[in-house]
Amino acid sequence: MNKFRRAALSGITASVFAVLAALSPMFFYASRSNQHVFLDIALFAGFTQILFWLIVVNAVVATVWAALAFKKRDFLDARSAPFSAAFAVTDFFTTAFCILNVVLLISGGEETSPIVLQEAARLTPYALLYFAIVFFAIFFPEIKNKIARIAVVSVAAAALTLGAALTIYSPAIYDFESAPMVLDTGSDYSIVFATTDEGTGYVEYEYEGETYRVYDQKQGKIECDSRVHSVRVPYEHLDNNSYSVGSTQMFEPYAYGSRRGKTITSEKYSFVPCDGETQVWLCVSDWHTRNDLAKQAVGYLGDYDGVILLGDASPDLNTEDELVRYLVAFGGDLSRGAMPVVYTRGNHETRGAYAPYLADALGLDEFFFEVKAGDYRFVVLDSGEDKEDGHDEYGGLADFAAYRAENTAWVESLSGDEKTIAVCHSPRFFLETELTDRAIAALKRLNTSLTLSGHWHYCSLDTELYPDLPVFIDGGHNDGVFIASRVILSPNGITLFACNDDGESVFEERTLAWLN
Template sequence: MKTNVLKDNRRSFLKGSLALGGIALLNPQKALAAATEKEEGFKILAGPYLQTNFGNSISILWITNKNAASWVNYGTSAGALDQKAFGKSELGLKPAGRINCVTLTNLKPGATYYYQIASKEIKDFQPYKLTYGEELTGNTEQFVNTDIAKESVSFVMLNDIHDRPQSIPHLLNLDKGNQRDFVFFNGDIFDYQTDEQQIIDHMLQPCDMFARNLPFVYVRGNHETRGKFARDFSSYFHHVGHTAFTLGPVRFVILDTGEDKEDTHPVYAGIVDFDTYRLEQAKWLEQEIGSKAFKNAPFRIVMMHIPPRYSGDAHGAVHCTQVFEPLLNKGKVDLVLSGHTHRYKVHAPDKNGNHYPIIIGGGPREGTRTITQVSASRKEVRVRMLDDSGKEVGSYLVTRK
């Protein structure tokens, strides 16, 4: 059957070879793909989905199947989307691609905003003439711009999904009914990076249950550094590396722990440098723990895929302990949230190692999957970890010192 389908495709494609050009005779597979793409209508493949580092701004992302000029109409009333925002200009040029990211800035704290994505297909791009095609608009969606000065903050953490997209809605449904400020993905949502369709099917579509209205924050795991598409991965998210932000009583610090294999491992063929990357982050972390925002926060929570301890003797894990643990102790962090080991565990502070609790989420298989619920006020941080049956398998309370 497969052979017949290929022959039929080749025949139909050869009949149109005069229209497609001589390349059809030399490479029928490529020409057939080109013809299919040409015939396919303009559409939105994924999104919108929200990303944020807070600070009275939010990024709205979506993917189209063809290059487009895109923007967002928005406002504080569903019936009056009277403001328009475009993607970030580079050297005076607005974006004109398929992966769209528009950041809304100067938002009012605590206000509800309504928005609608819009994309206009670019059919032909000549030096002195650009030809537009169809224009698409999405439904009117809404989100609440989180007030960073709020008295409390709450979120959930998922980790180590490993290309099991059904786990995302399953775990999030265990938290149904709770009001959260964001969802945090702590790495290894994929086994390795293959192509765009994998990102859409295994993350963006499952996240559609919340991501149009509630932002998620994402940091890479070691598996997101692998595969032929790893270098394109970050294009699909507003941010996936190390960062820090303040929300309510918490200063959040996110570290990108990189790969757990040696940089010299044969599978990387000499084209990675995670050791240097971790050392650069250590310098950044030292500056961060010396900042007023870090020192003045009632609580300091660090989120990193590979934990700074308790994850074996692989090179990356050992290096994380060497470069990050002394700084986390020096900064007197209150809590570290991690994944990577596929074994959920609550590790209490240890005066001879980590001076702070480390909460490690579970793994990808049924019975080992977890969702970690975190809520913080100015007096305490409460952590509660549920397995995929909804049973509590770990908890911890941090009180203000």
């Protein structure tokens, strides 16, 4: 091999390593939502920060080596011992970081890996910008052929113009993500729906001869900076009525006018409340991003009149997109905008950067409330997180002890003697035994006949946890199998049944008597 070929090969090898090294920070950063906290807990707090900056420095060094390999061929081709060693160290780190990223991606499994890839896709423009800067600063001057230089500049100018145009005028089709989800807030309905991009949201219906258009707004100002829209509507306006939802895509909400996109309107949905003597409620818990598998199990449970979502939609709520995909669109698909949905927050919905905005996005005042369904009542409680507030996993952002105390005081303040079912994500209710004992005492005073829970990822009727207050643990996802359940309320009692995504019964139909 002659000297020139050897030099060109070392330049190409160095460039391949430089590209891999430059992609490493992007994938490592995209993996941060779940895996990093466990790496930090296992090693020492701040370990992933140090590792991240090491990966960034390695990317810069690898780029410098690639540039030198191209620019100073003779110098590098000599391969003096220090340079060979430095090359080898960078290549070793680049290989190690690539393996680390692949391991992080694989260890995320089917639950976290798609979220990591979505985040990596979001970060891709930054990586492309880095490559473009490096190319034009270092490699472009090396192109001596005039036609090739003109071709590169033309392609780059066209890409830049197209990129700018697509940023300003989004080519994505503006549409609804699913049918709306009509949440029962305890005092009215919150009609929640999501769109493919940010925009306004409104609900339209007729009631007693009058036409209503109710916007998702705050103090008179229409909200337009979200993909999730929620509109509160009184019970009597929606019950046995039809409605549609609409949205206008918003690019820039300027003071004088605004730069708007398309306005879309949904089909008409007929809404039927769940208030009959016999009510069939679908229960789904702990789907952890397995929307399709959950829907497959639901398909074997027959018709239902209402939906109870028992929490844990995804590993966390780091972005609005996770809320859209795994909770709003999922709830909309199951309820088809036609029936009420009762939602209790899972502990995984308390995690992530978007978690504090969940109640507002869903149009809920609180995560604990009473829902009246004809002669029956659901007391919805929120267990918050399942570990103490100081746990490393929460990054100093949990203050659930005080919140659970508030929850407990609220349930103690309730009265009434309806046929009652408690709904709470964790079968253990609250982390604090004292608070759980108080909540159980209050629920018994309210003649609560059953608690519906999830969190444990198996299906069981537990009569041992609390004397005289059985807990039905719904099921959810476990090792590739999904269990969903059905709860029928009638004057005769509460009939439970559960099946898996193959349609096999995993909890034979059984009826519990009401306490009152």
